[in-house]
Amino acid sequence: MSPDLSGVAAQVLYEEARRLDEQRFEDWLAMYAPEAVYWVPAWTDEGRPTADPETELSLVHCTREQLAERVARVGGGRSQASSPLPRTAHIVSNVMAQPLGADRMRVRSVATTHAFNIKRRESATAFALVEHELARAGEDWLIVRKTVQLQNDYIATMMDFYTV
Amino acid sequence: MAAPATHPAASLDPEDIAALLDDRPREGIFRVSRDAVREQAIFDLEMRHIFEGSWVFLGLAAQIPRPNDYFATRIGRQPVVVSRDAGGAIHCFVNSCRHRGALVCHRNAGNAKRHTCQYHGWVYDSAGRCVDVKDEKEGAYTDAFRAEDHGLQPVKLGDYRGFLFGSLNPDVPPIEEHLGDVRIMLDLLVDQSEEGLEVVPGVVRYTYNGNWKLQLENGTDPYHFTSTHPSYIQILGERGKKAAGANRTTSIYQNFNQKSVSRGAFCFRNGHAAIWGETPSSDARPLWSRIDAIRARVGETRAKWMLHTRNLTVFPNVQFAENASLQMRIWRPVAPGLTEMTTYCLGPRGEDRAARATRIRQYEEFFNPSGLATPDDTTAYEDCQSGNRTENVFDWHQGYARGLAAVQQGPDPHAAELGLNPVSSILGAFDLGDETVFHEVYRTWRDMLRKGVEKDLAAEAKAAGARP
Numbered sequence: 001m002s003p004d005l006s007g008v009a010a011q012v013l014y015e016e017a018r019r020l021d022e023q024r025f026e027d028w029l030a031m032y033a034p035e036a037v038y039w040v041p042a043w044t045d046e047g048r049p050t051a052d053p054e055t056e057l058s059l060v061h062c063t064r065e066q067l068a069e070r071v072a073r074v075g076g077g078r079s080q081a082s083s084p085l086p087r088t089a090h091i092v093s094n095v096m097a098q099p100l101g102a103d104r105m106r107v108r109s110v111a112t113t114h115a116f117n118i119k120r121r122e123s124a125t126a127f128a129l130v131e132h133e134l135a136r137a138g139e140d141w142l143i144v145r146k147t148v149q150l151q152n153d154y155i156a157t158m159m160d161f162y163t164v
Numbered sequence: 165m166a167a168p169a170t171h172p173a174a175s176l177d178p179e180d181i182a183a184l185l186d187d188r189p190r191e192g193i194f195r196v197s198r199d200a201v202r203e204q205a206i207f208d209l210e211m212r213h214i215f216e217g218s219w220v221f222l223g224l225a226a227q228i229p230r231p232n233d234y235f236a237t238r239i240g241r242q243p244v245v246v247s248r249d250a251g252g253a254i255h256c257f258v259n260s261c262r263h264r265g266a267l268v269c270h271r272n273a274g275n276a277k278r279h280t281c282q283y284h285g286w287v288y289d290s291a292g293r294c295v296d297v298k299d300e301k302e303g304a305y306t307d308a309f310r311a312e313d314h315g316l317q318p319v320k321l322g323d324y325r326g327f328l329f330g331s332l333n334p335d336v337p338p339i340e341e342h343l344g345d346v347r348i349m350l351d352l353l354v355d356q357s358e359e360g361l362e363v364v365p366g367v368v369r370y371t372y373n374g375n376w377k378l379q380l381e382n383g384t385d386p387y388h389f390t391s392t393h394p395s396y397i398q399i400l401g402e403r404g405k406k407a408a409g410a411n412r413t414t415s416i417y418q419n420f421n422q423k424s425v426s427r428g429a430f431c432f433r434n435g436h437a438a439i440w441g442e443t444p445s446s447d448a449r450p451l452w453s454r455i456d457a458i459r460a461r462v463g464e465t466r467a468k469w470m471l472h473t474r475n476l477t478v479f480p481n482v483q484f485a486e487n488a489s490l491q492m493r494i495w496r497p498v499a500p501g502l503t504e505m506t507t508y509c510l511g512p513r514g515e516d517r518a519a520r521a522t523r524i525r526q527y528e529e530f531f532n533p534s535g536l537a538t539p540d541d542t543t544a545y546e547d548c549q550s551g552n553r554t555e556n557v558f559d560w561h562q563g564y565a566r567g568l569a570a571v572q573q574g575p576d577p578h579a580a581e582l583g584l585n586p587v588s589s590i591l592g593a594f595d596l597g598d599e600t601v602f603h604e605v606y607r608t609w610r611d612m613l614r615k616g617v618e619k620d621l622a623a624e625a626k627a628a629g630a631r632p
Contacts, residue, residue, distance in 0.1 A: 040534065041366075042366035042367065042368055043366065043367065044273075044365050044366055044367065045227070045235060045271075045272040045273035045367050046271070046272070046273050046274055047271065047272070050365055050366045053521075053524070054517065054520070054521045054524070055364070055365070055517070055520060055521075055524075056364060056365040056366050056524075057364050057365065057366025057367075057368065057508075057509050057524060057527070057528065058366070058524075058528055059368065059528070059532055059534040060528065060532070060534050060535075061524075061525065061528060066529075069399045069402070069536075070536070072399075073395040073396075073398075073399060073536060076395055076398065078394040078395040078398060079395035079539070079540055080392070080540050080543045080544060080547075081539030081540045081542070081543040082395075082539075119546075120373065120546065120550075153368075153369065154369050154370070154371070155368070155369070155370035155371070155533045155534070156370070156371055157370065157371065157372050157373070157533065157539070157542050157543065157546065158370075158533050158534070158538070158539035158542060158543065159533060159534040159539075160534060160539070
């Protein structure tokens with residue numbers, strides 16, 4: 001673990017969370033590299049998270065192109081699950097970064113996301129162990145991989161990229 | 165073991181139950197009361213007489229392939245365990261220690277030769293037999309105690325080609341009779357591979373704040389597709405435009421054209437139902453790479469049906485939806501307005517890696533509560549539950565009328581070619597959006613509740629007559 005790098009990584013993760021909470025989803029998407037993979041594994045009945053998305057089920061397994069489809073769906077007004085959009089608060093903590101060479105790093109964090117369903121007047125909480133892989137792009141860092149291990153995978157009605 | 169003669173749920177009489185449906189086929193009327201989805205008294209009767217009074221689906225034998233594999237589930241409100249014993253035979257027993265009733269199995273699934281109650285330490289084997297009463301010798305038990313069977317209470321198990329069903333009521337017809345022609349629809353799933361079906365590792369559980377029958381209906385409801393899922397249809401359309409340049413097919417709905425696609429439906433006896441349709445883009449089906457071998461093995465007709473989209477409800481608690489992928493969705497009613505879903509992706513054994521990956525990706529984006537379609541369904545169920553709140557607003561739901569002027573009794577030629585003999589059949593353009601497919605579901609539901617109430621009332625009258 002590198003404290004300086006962890007500080008840099010935390011700023012990237014906070015920024016990502018902020019863009020989600022402010023529903024700036026296009027700006028959120030811009031933090032992802034073209035080759036990015038976004039993955040939320042499912043759990044097995046035996047109690048382990050799935051490990052191989054090609055042979056095992058995931059909750060979400062998306063390329064950046066498919067994330068862009070989700071962003072368009074949420075903003076398009078044609079999905080009743082996304083309208084009205086829940087208000088969220090993403091809390092990111094326990095940020096620990098490991099360098100992977102000079103221009104890459106692996107970042108582990110813990111995320112708690114509160115989502116308020118406006119129509120039902122109910123709040124739900126998702127908590128997850130998260131791993132980002134970040135790659136330097138000039139002055140910025142881009143997300144090349146995000147894995148969200150959802151610890152409470154008993155989903156209240158629906159989940160999407162903005163509720164975890 | 166005698167059942168108690170009285171129970172708390174008989175607040176409705178048989179006439180109340182009959183009044184939940186306005187079923188006048190000769191006049192072209194079929195309507196369902198709003199009470200069906202909101203009343204606690206009806207929910208209690210559903211638990212007692214449907215979910216705990218007849219066959220319910222438990223899971224697949226493929227979930228427990230090895231000796232001593234088990235999974236835990238519920239029948240109605242009661243936790244049960246489905247376990248393969250050391251010799252390979254499958255059992256279902258009540259997940260409740262005979263000593264004080266504690267759960268003996270605490271995980272969703274696993275492999276265990278023994279299940280030990282963590283409270284007083286009684287031990288059961290994978291066939292449900294009690295193999296140790298802790299400190300039995302020192303316990304000063306009577307002969308009467310020793311004469312009792314201490315094994316976990318067995319639950320009647322039905323196994324049709326690896327589809328496992330259980331009934332807390334032992335007085336039910338054989339599972340083959342309960343399923344009837346639905347067996348032919350299940351065969352279309354199993355026979356996609358010589359080795360049968362398997363469960364893709366990974367389970368997705370979710371809840372929605374709505375009645376279980378909203379999910380039951382949605383699974384065979386073609387009418388909602390265009391109005392509930394426009395955001396998904398739009399995504400598929402955009403992908404289609406991109407893929408047209410690259411000359412590849414990405415989804416079975418890519419060439420989705422409402423005018424050219426026909427949709428059919430069958431009502432079966434005992435509340436089972438199915439809808440089907442020709443697949444707009446068969447070459448996007450994971451099955452397509454092996455279709456020649458399948459045709460040679462099962463024949464042209466059944467191979468064609470394997471490529472059709474098929475959504476099958478096995479009453480009362482499971483659907484097999486085969487379109488972009490194959491989903492097994494099991495529901496458990498928790499309250500009139502709360503339902504728990506347990507969902508799995510299925511596939512034929514021996515599927516090649518590329519086809520399996522396609523199957524899984526299509527499954528996730530269509531069926532998952534984190535996908536592009538299901539959240540819009542479950543949100544709609546919740547809107548239904550919210551709109552059906554009070555008995556002071558009463559009218560009949562008008563959503564069971566589509567298709568009534570076109571439905572035919574018995575099999576149509578499509579049913580006949582598959583050897584099906586349904587109660588009714590219908591075929592029409594995609595926009596028909598048939599709703600007659602729900603009619604036998606609700607007739608079965610009403611009849612099971614009514615017979616259950618009549619039986620309870622007769623038992624109560626008998627008990628009252630026997631009292632001095």
